[in-house]
Amino acid sequence: MDAVVRTEGLYKEYETDAGAVPVLKGIDLAIGMGEFVAVMGPSGSGKSTFMNILGCLDVPTKGRYFLNGRDVGTLSDDQLARLRNEVIGFVFQGFNLLPRANLEDNVSLPLVYCNVQKRERTKKAVEMLEKVGLGKYAKSLPNQISGGQQQRVAIARALVNDPKLILADEPTGNLDTKTSNEIMQLFRELNLEGITIVLVTHEPDIAAYAKRLVKFVDGMLTYDGEVSGAHA
Amino acid sequence: MTGQMLIEAWRAMGANRLRTFLTMLGMVIGVGAVVLMLAIGQGAQYSVEESISSMGSNLFIILSGSSTSGGMRMGAGATPTLTVADAQALSELPEISAVSPAVPGTAQVVYGSNNWSTSVYGTTPAYLTVRNWSVSEGYPFTDSDVRSATRVALIGQTVVDNIFGSEDPVNKIIRIRQSPYLVVGVLSRKGQSLDGRDQDDTILIPVTTAQRKLFGTQFQGSVRFIMAQAASAQMMASAEKEMESLLRQRHHIQEGAESDFTIRNLTALANTAAQATRVMSIMLGAIASISLLVGGIGIMNIMLVSVTERTREIGIRVAIGARRRDIMTQFLLEAVIISISGCTVGVLLGVIGAAAVNRFAEITVVITGISILMAFMVASCVGVFFGFYPARKAALLKPIDALRYQ
Ligand SMILES: Nc1ncnc2c1ncn2[C@@H]1O[C@H](COP(=O)(O)OP(=O)(O)OP(=O)(O)O)[C@@H](O)[C@H]1O
Ligand SMILES: [Mg+2]
Numbered sequence: 282m283d284a285v286v287r288t289e290g291l292y293k294e295y296e297t298d299a300g301a302v303p304v305l306k307g308i309d310l311a312i313g314m315g316e317f318v319a320v321m322g323p324s325g326s327g328k329s330t331f332m333n334i335l336g337c338l339d340v341p342t343k344g345r346y347f348l349n350g351r352d353v354g355t356l357s358d359d360q361l362a363r364l365r366n367e368v369i370g371f372v373f374q375g376f377n378l379l380p381r382a383n384l385e386d387n388v389s390l391p392l393v394y395c396n397v398q399k400r401e402r403t404k405k406a407v408e409m410l411e412k413v414g415l416g417k418y419a420k421s422l423p424n425q426i427s428g429g430q431q432q433r434v435a436i437a438r439a440l441v442n443d444p445k446l447i448l449a450d451e452p453t454g455n456l457d458t459k460t461s462n463e464i465m466q467l468f469r470e471l472n473l474e475g476i477t478i479v480l481v482t483h484e485p486d487i488a489a490y491a492k493r494l495v496k497f498v499d500g501m502l503t504y505d506g507e508v509s510g511a512h513a
Numbered sequence: 514m515t516g517q518m519l520i521e522a523w524r525a526m527g528a529n530r531l532r533t534f535l536t537m538l539g540m541v542i543g544v545g546a547v548v549l550m551l552a553i554g555q556g557a558q559y560s561v562e563e564s565i566s567s568m569g570s571n572l573f574i575i576l577s578g579s580s581t582s583g584g585m586r587m588g589a590g591a592t593p594t595l596t597v598a599d600a601q602a603l604s605e606l607p608e609i610s611a612v613s614p615a616v617p618g619t620a621q622v623v624y625g626s627n628n629w630s631t632s633v634y635g636t637t638p639a640y641l642t643v644r645n646w647s648v649s650e651g652y653p654f655t656d657s658d659v660r661s662a663t664r665v666a667l668i669g670q671t672v673v674d675n676i677f678g679s680e681d682p683v684n685k686i687i688r689i690r691q692s693p694y695l696v697v698g699v700l701s702r703k704g705q706s707l708d709g710r711d712q713d714d715t716i717l718i719p720v721t722t723a724q725r726k727l728f729g730t731q732f733q734g735s736v737r738f739i740m741a742q743a744a745s746a747q748m749m750a751s752a753e754k755e756m757e758s759l760l761r762q763r764h765h766i767q768e769g770a771e772s773d774f775t776i777r778n779l780t781a782l783a784n785t786a787a788q789a790t791r792v793m794s795i796m797l798g799a800i801a802s803i804s805l806l807v808g809g810i811g812i813m814n815i816m817l818v819s820v821t822e823r824t825r826e827i828g829i830r831v832a833i834g835a836r837r838r839d840i841m842t843q844f845l846l847e848a849v850i851i852s853i854s855g856c857t858v859g860v861l862l863g864v865i866g867a868a869a870v871n872r873f874a875e876i877t878v879v880i881t882g883i884s885i886l887m888a889f890m891v892a893s894c895v896g897v898f899f900g901f902y903p904a905r906k907a908a909l910l911k912p913i914d915a916l917r918y919q
Contacts, residue, residue, distance in 0.1 A: 338832060339913040359836050366834020377829045377916075381524050391833045393517045438833065 285349060285446050285477045286312040286335055292343035293330055293500075304330050306500040307344065312479060314445075317472040319488035319508065320481045322497030328481045331497070332450045335479065336371050337361045349445065366394050370439025372449040376431040378423040384410060384434050385419040391442045409437035413467060429460035436467060440476075447471065449480040453487055465490040522847045525819070533851065536815045540855025540895075541862060543805030544888050548863025550801040551884045553870065554794025556877035561790045564707045565783040569645040571743040572779040573753065575603075575760070577735075593735040594773045597720060599763060600739045604639070606759065608752035610744040613640035614736035616723040622716065623688040627676040631669075633689060633716045635723020635736075643742045651683035651698030654719055662721035666694040670702045671714040690727060694718065707786055749778060802891075808855065809895035816848050816903035827907050828915030841908040848900020849893055856892030860885055 293305040304327045312318055320328050333339040334346060337353055346353045348364060356364070365371075378387045389397075389406035397405070410416050413433040415426070423431055432452060439447055449468070453461035461484075469490055472478050482488050489508055496504035526533040577594040597614050604612040616635035621628055634640070638653050654665045666687065673682050682696045703712040724730045743752040753776055760774055820827070827840055867878040 333913050336832065337912075338916060339911075359838075362831070362834050362836040362839075365832060371832050377825075377832070379826060379829065381528055382521075390830070394830075394834045394836070394839055399516060442834075 283314050284311040284347070285314055285316075286310070286479070287347040287350075288334075288344060289347075290344040291331070291334065291341050291346060293327070293334065293339075293341050304500050305334075305341070308500075308502055310495065310502065310505070312477060315472070315475055315477055316493055317469070317478045317491045318480070318493045318495060319491035320479065320495050320497065321483065321485075321488055322503075324483075326497040327500045328497050329450055332448050332479070332481055335446075336369055336448045337365050338371075362394070366391055367442055368445050370436075370442070370444035370447045372432070372435050372439050372447065372452045374451040374454040376423070376428070376435045376455075378431055378434055378438075380423055383420050383422055384415065384426075387423065387434060388438045388441050391438065395442065405441055406437075409441045410434070412440070413437045427460075429456050429463065432456060432460075432464055433467070436464070436471075440471070444476065446477045446479070449478065451481050451483070453482065453484070458486075461487060518843055518846055519850075521843065522850050525823075525847055526851065532815060536811055536851055537855040537858070539808035539811035540805075540852050540892060541808075541859040543801070543808035544856045544859025544892055545862040545866060546801035546804045547798060547891075548860055548880070548884065548888055549866045549870070550797035551794070551888075552863070552867035552878040552880045553876060554790075554797040555879040555881065555884070556871075557790045558787070558794050559879045560705070560877045561707065561787050564705055565787060567645075567703045567712065568706065568779065568783060569643055569742065570780065571746055571749055572643065573741045573743070573756065574777050574779050575739040575741060575756065576775045576777065577738070578773065578775065593730070593732070593737065594764065595736050595739055595760075596734040597724075597736060598734060599760060600637075600736065602759060602763060603739065603741055603756055606752070606755050608743055608748045608755055609741050611639045611642040611742045612739060613637045613643050613741075614720050614739045615640070616720055616728060616730070616736050618723070618728045620690050620716075620727065622672065622676060624676040624682075624685065627678075629672060629675040631672050631714050631716055633718060633723065633727065635718055635720040635727065637720055640717065640740065643740045646703065647701045648698040649701040650681070651696070654697055654717075659719040659721050662719060662725050664692060664694045664722060664726065665697045665719065667698045667700055667717040668696055669700045669713040669715040671711055672716055673699055689716070689718075692726065707783060746780075749780065753778065805891065805895060809852070809899040812848055812851055812896065813899035813903060815851075816844060816900055817906070819847070820844065820903045820907040823907075824910065824915050824918040827910055828912060828918060831910075831912040832916060837908040840910075841904045844904035844907050845897060845900045848904070849896035852892045852896030852900075853889070856889055859892075860888055863888075 288308050288310050291305055291308040292303070294301045294303040308331060320331070322328050330339065334341050337348070340354070349368060353361070353364070379390070382390070385403060385406045388409050389402040392402040392405060407416065407419055410419055413436055415430060415433055415437070418426055418430070423434065426434070453464055456464065465487055468478055468480065480491060488494055491508055494504065494506065494508045495502060575595065595614070600612045600614040603609055613636050618633055619630060620633045621630050637659050638656060641647065641653055648667065653667055658665050666689070668682060676687065677685070682699055685696050686693045687696055688694070700713065700717070706712050718727065720736065724734065741756065743749050756776055757772065761772055764773055766772060830840060864880060867880055870876055871878045
């Protein structure tokens with residue numbers, strides 16, 4: 282049992298004015314250590330909803346989710362916060378950096394929440410910024426660098442606490458093709474280092490970087506297999 | 514962790530300087546008002562207490578005439594019914610430690626080319642005991658001066674300042690209403706009385722001298738009032754009763770008839786005055802506290818706006834592992850920083866304001882460490898109290914809702 286992520290009958294519905302609308306209709310999926318999974322599917326098919334549940338930011342209406350073998354539904358708020366902090370790294374489409382903090386502070390923020398000392402934090406943050414190729418921008422503010430660079434900073438932040446799992450919801454959605462490829466190159470390297478990656482995308486070219494592809498349609502899994510097989 | 518949180522609070526406050534400043538201003542004004550009002554209130558209390566202690570302790574004043582007589586009201590002190598002999602008799606009561614009769618008046622005093630109009634008291638050496646007053650130079654006059662009605666005078670500091678200047682007054686001859694008096698001593702400085710009179714603007718002479726040579730009396734030995742001091746605070750009540758029955762007996766007053774004198778417990782009156790200033794001081798503080806409250810509500814208002822504005826930031830923090838209590842601490846910290854820095858400036862302004870009031874309005878102000886400490890404690894409580902609701906609101910946001918917030 283070395284699945285990093287395992288869901289059993291994951292079901293999610295939203296209450297709307299027109300009544301309860303099911304968005305995820307029973308997802309069973311297991312993702313093993315070191316996998317690189319691309320999630321595709323039409324808009325509104327529930328990909329983001331699924332990712333948010335994987336990231337412990339949202340809870341399913343029914344079904345169970347095991348992260349590292351632990352049933353997330355049984356954990357307290359503080360334990361969830363700890364998982365988000367130490368096990369998961371989140372990368373968003375819109376980067377989500379703190380606009381007033383410089384890059385170094387942005388990257389080291391997760392370490393603040395697990396009580397790492399200032400000197401150690403700075404050291405790790407600079408190390409991560411160097412890893413994503415932005416070592417010399419440590420003191421810049423997010424609005425002083427390009428979108429591609431901001432996404433690199435977001436990745437550095439996701440990496441700073443040595444997570445097992447990186448969840449990326451359309452990380453290249455706001456970037457041009459060239460920059461997107463650079464970012465994907467970075468993800469591939471991280472995956473080669475052993476980090477499990479789950480990544481949502483609309484573009485087959487981006488999905489092609491992954492080793493496994495799952496497809497969502499209308500809240501259900503319709504494909505799970507080889508990336509190349511999907512295009513055939 | 515705390516260090517980083519302080520830096521972040523600082524950044525958040527710096528991001529909207531004008532707003533932070535205005536929020537702080539509410540606190541500044543609130544705390545400033547409290548400090549100033551407490552200073553004025555305590556100042557008033559202080560001066561009242563000073564004059565009370567300068568008055569002497571456990572004091573009665575016995576005035577001739579009844580203050581409660583039905584029918585024709587004469588007013589206390591209107592008809593002279595008390596005599597030096599009454600005073601003598603009162604002093605023999607065991608509850609009474611000292612008694613002095615008084616024949617007051619005003620007179621023109623002259624020394625050299627200087628003259629000054631002042632109040633002249635004919636009294637006995639016991640007056641100094643009763644009033645808890647001492648002689649700073651020379652000696653007081655004696656009982657034998659009283660017996661032989663000699664022309665001797667004890668003069669107050671204000672009189673010294675006005676007719677002697679820097680000259681040594683002891684053993685000099687002054688003229689009171691043209692007659693020469695020998696200055697035997699100078700009274701120590703006493704300051705203002707409860708009703709704001711300058712107690713040092715006075716001259717004491719033997720009561721007999723005042724009666725026979727200076728003011729004259731309506732009948733032999735009559736005095737305007739008598740001051741008596743009880744032996745202890747516990748004896749005040751019994752002393753009052755004893756004096757009353759003794760004087761009624763001496764004045765041949767029938768059972769059930771009105772007394773022709775009035776005994777007033779000066780110490781009780783003074784305590785009432787002190788009580789009144791205390792109440793005033795509390796009221797001032799309470800009124801000022803309202804502005805502190807308003808300042809606190811201002812903080813809450815701004816923090817609520819800030820939480821809404823920063824919902825997305827909260828979402829980001831939660832997504833990377835902030836616990837509810839981290840979010841809570843962050844917002845509480847901001848509220849407390851605003852209120853404490855507002856408080857610091859407020860205390861400074863309050864102190865400056867108090868100094869200005871003291872200088873330009875010549876009102877006694879008292880600033881104690883306790884009142885400043887209290888201002889700080891109240892301000893931090895205000896910060897925590899009014900910061901709590903917004904901080905809780907931030908901490909209870911659902912991660913996904915916070916992150917989705919546009
Ligand atoms: N808070 C919400 N309340 C009600 N409905 C919601 C809420 N969040 C999402 N939905 C609905 O759930 C469905 C799935 O949304 P989700 O964001 O998971 O889709 P997605 O697959 O990520 O789409 P996209 O590719 O456009 O990002 C959509 O129909 C959306 O309208
Ligand atoms: Mg989506």
